[in-house]
């Protein structure tokens with residue numbers, strides 16, 4: 001093919017690419033021309049994001065409030081803007097150390113040599129986000145991806161359109177399209193997006209869609225980090241003050257009206273304390289939210305569809321014999337609003353939807369148990385959750401819980417607070433996800449750990465090289481026999 005034909009063919013190929021494919025191609029070629037951004041360049045990108053968040057702070061409050069038809073500004077601050085700013089500050093302080101190549105052990109068989117690990121940016125990271133924290137769950141992976149020197153494309157959730165539009169505007173002002181871009185749209189866009197050959201794909205969403213996304217990524221052998229959902233249990237030990245447990249759990253469960261992937265999904269409570277727990281929990285919620293309908297502190301449900309889903313769970317539980325306790329002090333008519341009162345479900349059984357599906361809303365089944373072993377067994381009989389909460393002052397018993405249960409993360413004597421702890425890895429296990437981001441693990445997730453051996457002028461290979469009956473090789477074999485002798489197995 002001559003040059004004219006080749007250019008024509010390239011143009012034809014480009015013309016047949018979709019908009020998303022073109023944007024990925026642009027980002028990939030921009031990355032190829034600058035594949036190892038310096039510390040200064042990475043900090044520059046993070047600082048641009050920091051400033052954008054400050055500039056758009058109030059607009060972010062408004063956009064999320066619009067999407068939810070009522071989202072507490074305090075929650076947007078505490079669960080979106082502040083953790084993002086903290087996340088940037090975290091990397092600003094540590095990035096230089098994370099970027100540094102690490103010295104590793106070089107075995108005798110390659111000596112003399114230096115062994116190193118170099119952390120190299122992957123290229124372009126795709127980020128698919130859910131609606132419940134539309135800024136935090138898009139920009140938190142972005143911070144890790146940028147810190148590690150990558151470029152990124154974000155697919156915002158179609159169920160938080162005002163947030164998606166604002167994020168696109170905000171990032172377009174701070175980044176060139178070949179650095180960071182935001183795409184909005186429904187399932188068709190999401191399907192096309194997840195089929196793109198990214199260098200890494202972070203998906204945050206439901207376990208069900210996670211499987212579809214992983215299948216699409218497999219076609220390109222794109223590595224995935226899956227941040228999924230599940231039923232996160234809270235276990236209260238008999239010795240823990242029940243009023244304290246009820247108040248701490250009420251605070252965590254009410255955040256975003258329970259629409260959080262790590263929201264306590266059900267509580268395992270000592271049998272004789274269920275009544276006390278429930279009445280203190282309801283009191284605590286009613287004190288925090290004396291009214292619901294027009295109370296800007298109490299977050300609404302994102303859509304009518306989600307509200308109907310939650311009401312279906314409650315009707316199903318009621319029909320199957322559960323007792324419902326509702327925190328609705330003002331007894332308002334909420335039928336025309338998207339607010340749903342916090343509701344405890346007592347006498348919940350395994351055949352109820354509240355014990356089968358992830359709740360993701362202001363509903364909390366309280367399950368009685370008789371012994372800690374029984375509580376552990378119950379947790380372990382279910383799919384591995386994203387979070388586990390254990391309330392007990394006794395460190396030894398808390399360590400037993402840590403050693404005998406599996407979950408993405410754990411809070412002891414609290415809920416949710418492991419998420420904004422930047423220095424901890426965040427991610428699920430099995431059906432609640434795979435891979436980690438946040439902190440050092442986030443930096444490593446978005447980097448290729450490249451093993452490098454550096455050889456010097458002395459070439460020992462030449463001394464032991466075939467023919468294999470040479471004296472050096474024989475000597476080496478003799479030494480290895482001496483070095484690796486049978487060991488005692490206890």
Ligand code: NAD
Pocket residue numbers: 128129130131132133137155156157158159185186187190191194204205206207209210212213226227228229230260261262358360386428432433
């Ligand atoms: P979802 O799975 O319905 O949607 C998430 C994203 O996937 C959206 O952007 C959507 O457009 C996209 N999507 C939908 N269908 C797709 C398809 N066929 N192919 C590719 N992409 C597709 O989740 P949601 O309702 O937005 O969020 C709620 C779920 O997310 C809950 O299960 C919750 O636990 C989970 N979640 C997890 C975390 C975490 O960090 N682990 C955080 C928040 C939410």
